[in-house]
Each structure stands twice: as C-alpha cells, then as structure tokens.
Amino acid sequence: MTLPPEKVSELRQIIYDQLNRMDIQSTVRAVLADSLRGEGGEGGEGGRKQVPVSEQDLLQALHQRGVVDQVMEQLAFRHGDWNGDSGGDGVRDGRGDSSPRKPATHVVDTDPAQLRKTNIDPGRRYLHLRVLGGRAFLEHLHTGPSPPASPPAGTPGRPGPTLTLHLNFRSQRFRSKPAACACEPDLRDSFLLELHDGSRGEGGKMADTTTLLGMSDPVHLVLVKTDHVSVETTLVTSHRLEWRHVLACPTACWDTAVELQGVGSESRVAVGVLHLRLELHPRLIHTITPDVLNTQLGLERQRAAEKERLFLVYAKQWWREYLQIRPEHNSRLVKIFAQDENGTNRPVCAYVRLLRAGRLLDSPRQAARFVSLLGYERAQAVGGGARHEMWSSAFAFLCRGKGDCEDHANLLCSLLLGFGLDAFVCVGTKAKGEPHAWVATRSTDGTATFWESLTGHRYAHRPINLDDPPLPRAQQHQQHHPYRTLGCAYNHRAFYANCGPTHAVDATHLDLADGTRWKAMSRDAVASVTTAGLATSALAPPLRPPSIDPADAARRVETELRLLVEDHRKDLGLQTAWDPALAYLLSPALAAYECERAVGVAPGNDEFQDAVRRFVPDGHTFKGFPIHLLSRNARRALATALRSPFCDEIVSCRGDEVRLAVRTRVFVYPENACAVWIMFACTYRSVL
Numbered sequence: 001m002t003l004p005p006e007k008v009s010e011l012r013q014i015i016y017d018q019l020n021r022m023d024i025q026s027t028v029r030a031v032l033a034d035s036l037r038g039e040g041g042e043g044g045e046g047g048r049k050q051v052p053v054s055e056q057d058l059l060q061a062l063h064q065r066g067v068v069d070q071v072m073e074q075l076a077f078r079h080g081d082w083n084g085d086s087g088g089d090g091v092r093d094g095r096g097d098s099s100p101r102k103p104a105t106h107v108v109d110t111d112p113a114q115l116r117k118t119n120i121d122p123g124r125r126y127l128h129l130r131v132l133g134g135r136a137f138l139e140h141l142h143t144g145p146s147p148p149a150s151p152p153a154g155t156p157g158r159p160g161p162t163l164t165l166h167l168n169f170r171s172q173r174f175r176s177k178p179a180a181c182a183c184e185p186d187l188r189d190s191f192l193l194e195l196h197d198g199s200r201g202e203g204g205k206m207a208d209t210t211t212l213l214g215m216s217d218p219v220h221l222v223l224v225k226t227d228h229v230s231v232e233t234t235l236v237t238s239h240r241l242e243w244r245h246v247l248a249c250p251t252a253c254w255d256t257a258v259e260l261q262g263v264g265s266e267s268r269v270a271v272g273v274l275h276l277r278l279e280l281h282p283r284l285i286h287t288i289t290p291d292v293l294n295t296q297l298g299l300e301r302q303r304a305a306e307k308e309r310l311f312l313v314y315a316k317q318w319w320r321e322y323l324q325i326r327p328e329h330n331s332r333l334v335k336i337f338a339q340d341e342n343g344t345n346r347p348v349c350a351y352v353r354l355l356r357a358g359r360l361l362d363s364p365r366q367a368a369r370f371v372s373l374l375g376y377e378r379a380q381a382v383g384g385g386a387r388h389e390m391w392s393s394a395f396a397f398l399c400r401g402k403g404d405c406e407d408h409a410n411l412l413c414s415l416l417l418g419f420g421l422d423a424f425v426c427v428g429t430k431a432k433g434e435p436h437a438w439v440a441t442r443s444t445d446g447t448a449t450f451w452e453s454l455t456g457h458r459y460a461h462r463p464i465n466l467d468d469p470p471l472p473r474a475q476q477h478q479q480h481h482p483y484r485t486l487g488c489a490y491n492h493r494a495f496y497a498n499c500g501p502t503h504a505v506d507a508t509h510l511d512l513a514d515g516t517r518w519k520a521m522s523r524d525a526v527a528s529v530t531t532a533g534l535a536t537s538a539l540a541p542p543l544r545p546p547s548i549d550p551a552d553a554a555r556r557v558e559t560e561l562r563l564l565v566e567d568h569r570k571d572l573g574l575q576t577a578w579d580p581a582l583a584y585l586l587s588p589a590l591a592a593y594e595c596e597r598a599v600g601v602a603p604g605n606d607e608f609q610d611a612v613r614r615f616v617p618d619g620h621t622f623k624g625f626p627i628h629l630l631s632r633n634a635r636r637a638l639a640t641a642l643r644s645p646f647c648d649e650i651v652s653c654r655g656d657e658v659r660l661a662v663r664t665r666v667f668v669y670p671e672n673a674c675a676v677w678i679m680f681a682c683t684y685r686s687v688l
Helices: 005-022 024-040 055-064 067-081 209-213 243-248 290-325 327-331 364-373 394-400 405-418 523-528 550-571 580-585 587-599 605-615 634-642 645-651
Strands: 090-092 098-100 125-135 162-169 172-175 188-195 219-227 232-241 253-261 270-281 337-339 345-347 422-430 435-442 448-451 458-461 483-490 495-498 518-520 620-629 656-668 674-685
Touching: 125 162, 125 243, 162 188, 162 394, 172 188, 209 243, 209 290, 219 253, 219 394, 232 253, 232 270, 232 394, 243 253, 243 270, 243 290, 290 327, 290 518, 290 523, 364 405, 364 587, 364 674, 394 405, 405 422, 405 435, 435 483, 550 634, 550 645, 550 656, 550 674, 580 587, 580 605, 580 656, 580 674, 587 605, 587 620, 587 656, 587 674, 620 634, 620 645, 634 645, 634 674, 645 674
Parallel strands: none
Antiparallel strands: 090 098, 125 188, 125 270, 162 172, 162 219, 219 232, 253 270, 337 345, 422 435, 422 483, 435 448, 448 458, 483 495, 495 518, 620 674, 656 674
C-alpha cells in the first residue's frame, strides 16, 4: 500500500515530533560517546590504532540499552492512533498551545496478550492495570460454577448476584464488567490510568521518574455485590492499592495478589484475593531501585503518622479546653473522629471535599434532589446492641449507591461547596433524640438554611433570642424542621463546636465567627489532616454520568405494571380495559411532581386539570393516585401502591364503563440514581 506524498510528510513529521519529545538525540550522543571510549580509549598517544565505530555497532549498543525498544514502543502507540486524520477536538495543554489529539481512553478492551493502543496520547504516560481474576471468596464457596453474568437473549428469569469492581485514581473512575459470584469469580478486565500531573502546567510533558515517585495518590478499589432479583447492593471491600511498586521493576511490569478485607465490623476479616498486573506505558528509561522506593514510601508513612499524631494531641487539648467552658458540654454531640469502611479513625473534616459536578447537575437544589435519591441504610452489625456507626468514603458511597445519613450529608455538603455556597455539615439529634446529620448554608446577609440530605427538603432557620421576652403564641414563629439539638458543624476547612448556653437548634445562632457561641479548631490543624499526603487522595471522586435510558426504563416498568394489574384484577374476577389516551394525559402531572421536588415549583398544574376535565365524558368520574419510588421494580411498586386504600380502590375499580390507565416517568440523575413516578388512574360512569 502506497501512501500519498502529503501523508508521507505528515507521518514523517509525527515521527520527528515524537523523537524530539523523547529527546532521543541526547540518548544517542551518550551511547556514541560510551562506544567511542570503549573501542578507542587507549588509542592515539598510546600507540594502539583507534577502531572506528560502525553504524551496526551503534545500533547494537542502542538495542542493548533498550533505546530502540523504547522508540518502537512510542511509535507503536502513535501508529495505533494515526489514521491520517486528527480524530478529535483540539486540546489545550498547560503550555498554552493547542494541538489536535484524541482524548485518552481509560477503560480498555484488551486482548490477553496485547494492549489495544487506540486513542492513546504519546505525550503522556499510562498505568495499565489488568485484573486477572479472584480466588478465596469463601462466602460464595457453595455457589457452584460461575454462570454467565447475564442470561442469553430470550432466557426467562434474571441473572444471579454479581460482583463489580470499581476503581478511582486521581479523579479517574472506572468500572469492570460484572462477574457472577463464586469462590473464584471471573473478574477479568483492563483499565488504562493516566499518570499525569496537570497541576504544574506541563500539559505536554511526559511524567518522568521523579514525578511518578511523588504521586502518592493510591488506586482506590471498591468491590460491590449486586443482587439483581432484589436490586440490592452490598459493599464487599474497599482497598487502597499502592501502585508505585511498578516503578522499581526493570520490566515495568508488576504482578501482585491483593488480600481484600471486609468492611465495617468485618474490616479485619479477609473476604478474598484479587490478582492484578500493573504495567507502565511507555517504560521508564531510568528505573529506580527498591531501596529508593522503600525509602520514599517510608518517609511518606512517617509524615502521615506524624501529622495524625500531632492532630490527635491538638484535638485532645482542644477538647479539654471545650469541657472547661461548661461541664455539660460533655453531653453534647461533638463528633471529631469517625470510622470509615476500613475501620480507620479519620477526622470528620476529611470526609468533605469540594466537588464540582460539571454539567451533570445544574443547581444546588438539583444536587440536593440527587443526593436524596441515593438509598438510605444504616450500617448493619452482627448481633444486637447500640447503633453501629460507619462513615463511608465518598467513592465507596457512590459505588454502593446507599449509606447512612452522615454519608448523604457529607456528599451534599461537598456538592454545595462546589456550587460556591458556604456549607457545613451539622451533627446533632432529631426530635426523638436520635443522632442525625444534615447540612446548613449561610448567605451573605447572615441568614441560615437547613438542607435535609435524605429528603432534599429545605428549612429556613430563624433562631430565637433567649434574652428577649416571650412573644404571644400568635406571634411565635413555628419551626418546621425536624432537628432538636446541634452539637458541631464542619466542612473541609473548619470545625466548630457549639459552646453557647444551650444546644437546642431553635436557640442556636449559626454565626460561627462568634467565639462566645462557637469554639473553632485551628484551620491549620484541620488542613494538616485534609490535604494530600495521607492514605487518601485530596481529590473528590467525579460523578458518573447516567447510563440508563429514561424513556426505555419507564416503558419497561409500565408494561410490567399493566400485566401485574391485569393478573390482580383477574384474581378478583374483573376484566381490564386500558385507555392509552388517558395514560398519556398523566405525563404532565408526573413531570410537575418531579420539578417540585427538584426546584420547589410545580408548573403546569392548571393545564393538567383542564385537560382531564375535557377528556372525561359527562357523567363519568376520574380518580388518580401518584406514588414516588427509588426502585424500578414493578412488583415492589404495585405492592407499595396497594397499601393505600385510595390506590387499591382505583386498581380494583368496579362499575360501568371502567377504563384504567397507568403512566410511569423515570427521571435519571448521575450515578444512575432514579426518581420513579407512577400514577394509577381510572374513569367510570357514576351510577346513583
């Protein structure tokens, strides 16, 4: 195959640019100088004749030092990407120039023997992480051989429980293909992690050995079990992998077996082993020795341990000073540390990170709606006793899709901070004395607003002044929030404890700068345990765009509901007649319900009522009943709806000219969080 002259020139320019980027000229000069010294070092004045170095000798020396392999590997990356077209939008790097190149591909569909090299930027370095399988998952010892993750097309029934591996590295998220639960699950997948330090403004410079050695961010691995029958997810393990051992491997390839531990109360119990292979692409020209790597890792552990020790010493002294203000402060809910899913005590400020959702969320209220759609579930402990507390890391919470009230509050606070609000997580109790966490924001005029992360509701906070005389009951402002006491407030930069005369929410002013009402921790002390350098990354995991088609999901749920309603009425000895036109008229009402939950305004209600009045014939009666769910399980939806006598009256309607309708709308948010709205309706002729 002969390329046209312009393509040949373009290919030569690509090779020339790549060789310049690798600084291949300096490497060749160094090899040539060493060869000359080796061949003719005693010539000249010594009397021995100097033997000239041939081109073949130079190529052999370059081969022995691995330079040729390095060049060919770099050109192979570029060759896999080059097809005579730029193939992507212009990407502006940190140096200010714009070059057309394809975006990096992170999730890689690989052949077991060769990495597919499409869409790879030759100016950057990558970590190719391959999952080679799992073993010793003894919980699934009697599960049997591994069936396929999903049944073939046309096969009735649903797949069994599956395991899915999630990865997060420097704001890059990945997810493996689901594998059926087994003692040796077939977890096999491949990921391409970009190793680039974009904070230094060197967008086109490849990360060298020194830069890679300083990247202390671990690869966060989270394994989630999904039961497709009950649509329940379970957090199996959360592990932070130190990947930099590959830097000390001469072959730039490191095989390891990672022992995974459980979560919560089982964090010291092994749940299985995961086999991984890590490779650098392209390889390092100068690798480091294991001694240098161990020294670097040891110094980082020492620095992190010293920061944690100093913060603990400071927190103890701060707590003693807080108790000296009033002895009853000991009974207030001031939470300084909390255990994560790995059983590690971390300062509560470390659970909040400034998180920007990009174009996935448009407003703070939409962010509150999204967080409220994530499932609520308390951490379960084996046996009875007091409430078991486990605060999940942000990545583990997003992968699992559900958590406790503290997880919701931390995520909502992170999102509100990303929208530029002055947000804090509040820790206190609810009306019945139950420990609870919610979010508060302060506006520039001093007013405060409470955000309930489990429901998305907002409450204006109007505290009373205990020194003022009591107002008549008619003039007293009724507080509608469910909170009773407030012990402390925190975000990623500050921590405050309520030191006022009372910790009742209705009498607590959120003027956090008032030292007579709030005792603050040193911001430097808080920053020492929330910045990079500890066991976790200082970057928040990005939100994953939704992958569910809302129209298709709504159609599936609606079809299943019709079949279930027909079976239900058949058991009652009733015929079923559906009215598609009436079902279509219900859509505006469902959209208005979701809009009201998301932004607080329900538009189009007058138009909906007018359309229904015009549709229902004279002498007929219309009845409708909406329900809101977080699950797309049709059986669960019908069972929930039939608990209401109003809905049961519609589904089991008897009379003359009975026409039924059901309409489903699915609203999809990031992380595939779904708001499912269903309305059952009927029309019938009224008989006196």
